[in-house]
Amino acid sequence: MEAARPAGTFVVVGGGIAGVTCAEQLAINFPAEDILLVTASPVIKAVTNFKQVSKVLEEFDVEEQPSTMLENRFPNIKVIESGVKQLKSDKHCIFTEDGREYVYKKLCLCAGAKPKLICEGNPYVLGIRDTDSAQEFQKQLTKARRIMIVGNGGIALELAYEVEGCEVIWAIKDKAIGNTFFDAGAAEFLTSRLLSEKSEAKLAHKRTIYTVEEAKKETSTKSKADYVGSALGPDWHGGLALKGTEEFSHSIHIETKCEVKKIYLQEEFKIMKKKSLAFPKDHHKSVTVDKEMWPVYVELTNGSIYGCDFLVSATGVTPNVQPFLHGNDFDLGEDGGLRVDEQMRTSLPDIYAAGDICTACWPPSPVWQQMRLWTQARQMGCYAAKCMAAATMGHPIDMDFSFELFAHVTKFFNYKVVLLGKYNAQGLGVDHELMLRCTRGQEYIKVVMHNGRMMGAVLIGETDLEETFENLILNQMDLSSYGEDLLNPDIDIEDYFD
Numbered sequence: 001m002e003a004a005r006p007a008g009t010f011v012v013v014g015g016g017i018a019g020v021t022c023a024e025q026l027a028i029n030f031p032a033e034d035i036l037l038v039t040a041s042p043v044i045k046a047v048t049n050f051k052q053v054s055k056v057l058e059e060f061d062v063e064e065q066p067s068t069m070l071e072n073r074f075p076n077i078k079v080i081e082s083g084v085k086q087l088k089s090d091k092h093c094i095f096t097e098d099g100r101e102y103v104y105k106k107l108c109l110c111a112g113a114k115p116k117l118i119c120e121g122n123p124y125v126l127g128i129r130d131t132d133s134a135q136e137f138q139k140q141l142t143k144a145r146r147i148m149i150v151g152n153g154g155i156a157l158e159l160a161y162e163v164e165g166c167e168v169i170w171a172i173k174d175k176a177i178g179n180t181f182f183d184a185g186a187a188e189f190l191t192s193r194l195l196s197e198k199s200e201a202k203l204a205h206k207r208t209i210y211t212v213e214e215a216k217k218e219t220s221t222k223s224k225a226d227y228v229g230s231a232l233g234p235d236w237h238g239g240l241a242l243k244g245t246e247e248f249s250h251s252i253h254i255e256t257k258c259e260v261k262k263i264y265l266q267e268e269f270k271i272m273k274k275k276s277l278a279f280p281k282d283h284h285k286s287v288t289v290d291k292e293m294w295p296v297y298v299e300l301t302n303g304s305i306y307g308c309d310f311l312v313s314a315t316g317v318t319p320n321v322q323p324f325l326h327g328n329d330f331d332l333g334e335d336g337g338l339r340v341d342e343q344m345r346t347s348l349p350d351i352y353a354a355g356d357i358c359t360a361c362w363p364p365s366p367v368w369q370q371m372r373l374w375t376q377a378r379q380m381g382c383y384a385a386k387c388m389a390a391a392t393m394g395h396p397i398d399m400d401f402s403f404e405l406f407a408h409v410t411k412f413f414n415y416k417v418v419l420l421g422k423y424n425a426q427g428l429g430v431d432h433e434l435m436l437r438c439t440r441g442q443e444y445i446k447v448v449m450h451n452g453r454m455m456g457a458v459l460i461g462e463t464d465l466e467e468t469f470e471n472l473i474l475n476q477m478d479l480s481s482y483g484e485d486l487l488n489p490d491i492d493i494e495d496y497f498d
């Protein structure tokens with residue numbers, strides 16, 4: 001093994017949005033010190049076109065860039081392109097795959113998460129996380145006539161709407177689609193768009209954010225099979241044609257309240273002499289036996305069996321903690337992430353964590369919750385760097401304002417979607433009220449009220465209400481006297497509360 005480099009000051013692991021933001025912020029705070037960013041991926045993620053939409057809501061694009069672009073922007077950042085295979089927290093050092101050792105003064109672990117697949121090691125079960133896995137999915141899709149999507153969160157929602165020219169069976173555990181983001185009412189509003197043909201406007205709206213040519217070349221020559229790259233983010237499918245072999249645009253059947261019971265390869269299925277179902281033509285459950293043969297068959301817990309070309313397991317993520325655990329007694333959260341306190345510190349000295357790898361364990365604001373999202377990865381990365389700086393300089397630092405209110409803006413089924421606070425009444429029990437306003441095909445607004453105060457909101461469509469509602473949730477004003485007027489379309493609510 002080569003001799004250790006001179007003691008690094010700050011080391012950040014992970015070239016995703018959390019790690020890159022953390023390294024950038026450290027580089028700003030300590031312009032005279034070297035910051036090491038150690039990452040297994042050949043490209044890094046950069047936030048571009050950052051826009052603070054309101055106090056807490058933010059929007060940005062994300063680009064995959066060669067690491068040299070980050071080094072050019074911040075000459076005191078040095079990117080080491082190698083996976084970390086071991087951490088020795090007692091010695092304050094990490095060891096990389098290329099046989100080097102780096103000593104840290106303070107370390108921030110931002111190694112992200114991995115897809116939690118329903119079945120590991122089955123070549124017919126794909127997960128989507130990074131550019132490579134998205135491209136593999138696209139390649140398989142070009143040869144597919146029918147796929148099954150399992151899961152009911154962000155990725156499943158996006159795929160269900162984006163995939164064209166291929167029959168899609170969407171198997172969900174819940175009664176309604178999109179359970180991580182929506183209640184049944186919002187789901188119904190969206191389902192009507194899903195089950196109708198896509199509008200031309202949608203097709204024209206696609207933008208390509210990924211991938212710069214140079215970055216693409218690097219991916220193909222340097223990617224290492226054992227490591228996942230950085231997670232994709234907003235509009236990840238914008239530059240990929242997600243099209244199967246058929247000519248129709250959209251054909252989807254949703255199987256609710258079920259899970260995958262068993263997956264059979266074609267040969268196994270033939271021996272079993274079970275019957276699979278044909279694709280239902282009218283969105284209702286199929287009763288017709290399928291006469292075609294498929295590479296893989298999926299038996300659901302509701303008894304239905306469908307043949308398909310492959311499955312996508314869009315069933316959440318597991319924090320990528322494994323490389324750092326051996327010999328280090330980290331406290332882990334229930335979801336397997338590194339527990340971090342209000343200063344983004346893990347349970348081990350001088351080790352911080354941010355983004356998908358961590359589990360936020362501070363007492364949260366009543367209207368904030370952790371979700372493994374792009375925005376939170378950026379906010380945590382930035383705040384972790386500030387905490388590392390504060391600890392180094394001996395100055396205390398207050399919790400960042402972005403953790404006061406959960407705020408997420410995204411797009412589903414070509415609708416703008418804004419989620420604020422306890423948007424699904426999370427943790428409020430039965431003691432809450434909902435107010436709704438819905439114009440089919442145009443907007444869906446849901447407000448969660450608790451003791452006359454606004455605790456959360458779901459805004460689908462161009463409602464222009466996000467800023468006002470953000471303020472009302474943050475200031476916890478008693479709104480009891482306004483009653484239903486809060487959502488009265490004839491009242492200009494912005495003026496009302498100005």
Ligand SMILES: Cc1cc2nc3c(=O)[nH]c(=O)nc-3n(C[C@H](O)[C@H](O)[C@H](O)COP(=O)(O)OP(=O)(O)OC[C@H]3O[C@@H](n4cnc5c(N)ncnc54)[C@H](O)[C@@H]3O)c2cc1C
Pocket residue numbers: 013014015016017018019038039040041082083084085110111112113128129130154155227228229230231232233234235236320323354355356357372373374375376377410
């Ligand atoms: C398909 C998809 C769509 C998404 N869409 C959205 C969206 O629309 N909006 C949204 O807010 N969020 C979205 N997300 C979630 C969002 O992308 C993640 O929450 C966010 O990117 C997490 O960032 P991160 O930096 O914590 O982790 P990652 O982006 O996963 O980065 C982890 C980094 O660590 C590196 N690494 C891993 N192990 C090691 C190791 N041992 N040594 C060195 N380096 C290592 C990886 O190579 C990578 O560079 C989406 C996720 C996916 C998969």
Ligand SMILES: NC(=O)c1ccc[n+]([C@@H]2O[C@H](COP(=O)([O-])OP(=O)(O)OC[C@H]3O[C@@H](n4cnc5c(N)ncnc54)[C@H](O)[C@@H]3O)[C@@H](O)[C@H]2O)c1
Pocket residue numbers: 118150151152153154155156158172173179180259260313314315316317371372373410411
């Ligand atoms: N627009 C967006 O904001 C967006 C889009 C895509 C992905 N993301 C993020 O990317 C990450 C990965 O996305 P995801 O959709 O895989 O995760 P997710 O956490 O959003 O959803 C996981 C879904 O899988 C279901 N599930 C879990 N285990 C299952 C099982 N064994 N069988 C059937 N269903 C099961 C859950 O009920 C849930 O509906 C998440 O952090 C997500 O928030 C965000």
